[in-house]
Amino acid sequence: MALWSLPQSRRPELMDDPALGEADHFHALRALARINTVSRTAAQIAAAVTRMARQTPRTGTDRPLLVVDVGCGGGDVSVAIATRLARDARLRPVRLLGIDISPRAVDYARTRTAAAAGDVSFSVHDAVASGCPPCDFAVSSLFLHHLDDTTATALVRSMAAASAQGIVVSDLVRSPIGLALAVAGTRLLSGSRVARIDGPLSVRAARTPAEYRRLLDAAGLGNATIGRIWPERVLATWRKPLAEVRRATAEASHARSP
Numbered sequence: 543m544a545l546w547s548l549p550q551s552r553r554p555e556l557m558d559d560p561a562l563g564e565a566d567h568f569h570a571l572r573a574l575a576r577i578n579t580v581s582r583t584a585a586q587i588a589a590a591v592t593r594m595a596r597q598t599p600r601t602g603t604d605r606p607l608l609v610v611d612v613g614c615g616g617g618d619v620s621v622a623i624a625t626r627l628a629r630d631a632r633l634r635p636v637r638l639l640g641i642d643i644s645p646r647a648v649d650y651a652r653t654r655t656a657a658a659a660g661d662v663s664f665s666v667h668d669a670v671a672s673g674c675p676p677c678d679f680a681v682s683s684l685f686l687h688h689l690d691d692t693t694a695t696a697l698v699r700s701m702a703a704a705s706a707q708g709i710v711v712s713d714l715v716r717s718p719i720g721l722a723l724a725v726a727g728t729r730l731l732s733g734s735r736v737a738r739i740d741g742p743l744s745v746r747a748a749r750t751p752a753e754y755r756r757l758l759d760a761a762g763l764g765n766a767t768i769g770r771i772w773p774e775r776v777l778a779t780w781r782k783p784l785a786e787v788r789r790a791t792a793e794a795s796h797a798r799s800p
Contacts, residue, residue, distance in 0.1 A: 548716050552747040555740040566736050571616030571650055573732030581773050583683050583712055584622030590710045591679050594781045595633055606637035610677040612669045613685030614640030617651025621658040628660035636660045641667035670697055674704035683712040687748040698761040708781030714748035720774035721745045751776055
C-alpha cells in the first residue's frame, strides 16, 4: 500500500439510518448544504451540463431541458443547479427533478423549491432498484460512495441509458487529504453531530480517481472524462455521441410539429 493511500472502508452512515430523529436529520442536511456551497458542487455540475447542452441546438423549446438529480438528499444542490441553468437563455426552459429513496429527505427538499429559479420538483424514488427516470441529463453528487462497486456500476449504467444527452457525477476522493478536509470542514462549517461522524465515513467509503475510472469502464462508459476538482473530489462527465443526440433531438422536434 502506498504511503499516502487510505484503505477503503464502507460503514453505514447515521443519515442513512431510518431510526435517526427528524431534528438530527434536518440539522445534518443543513450542514451538508453549507458544505456543498463552499465546495461549489452545484456550480461545477451545472457548468458541465451547460457545456454539453450547448453542443446541441435547442429546437422546439416548448419542451423543457429535463435534468434528474439522482440521490438528491436535502435538495440544496438540485435547486442551485436548476437556478444556474435557468440563467442561460440558450437552455431555458429548464426542469429539474430530484429523486431520493428517503421520504423525509424529499419532504425537506420540497421546502426549498420556493428559492429555485425554474421548475424544480422532488419525488421519492429508489433509483438503485427501479433505475433512473428518462431525462436529458442525469446527475448525482455525493451518492456513489454509498454503493458497492456492483450496485454503483449498475446505477451509472442506468443513468446513461435513461439520459438523452449525458450524465455528470460528482463525488469524494478517498485520500488522506480528503479525510483531513472532511474532519476540518464538518467542524468548521457545522455543529451537527451526524455530519461530523458521517463526513469522515463518507471519505473512507469513497473511491480513488483510478477506481472511478474502472467503475465507469465497467458501466460501458469508457469515453467518460474524469477530472479532479476542489475540494478533493472527482467530476465525471459522459455524453452520448453528438450525432446520436442531434438525430434524437431532430426526431423529437419533428414529432412535435403540427
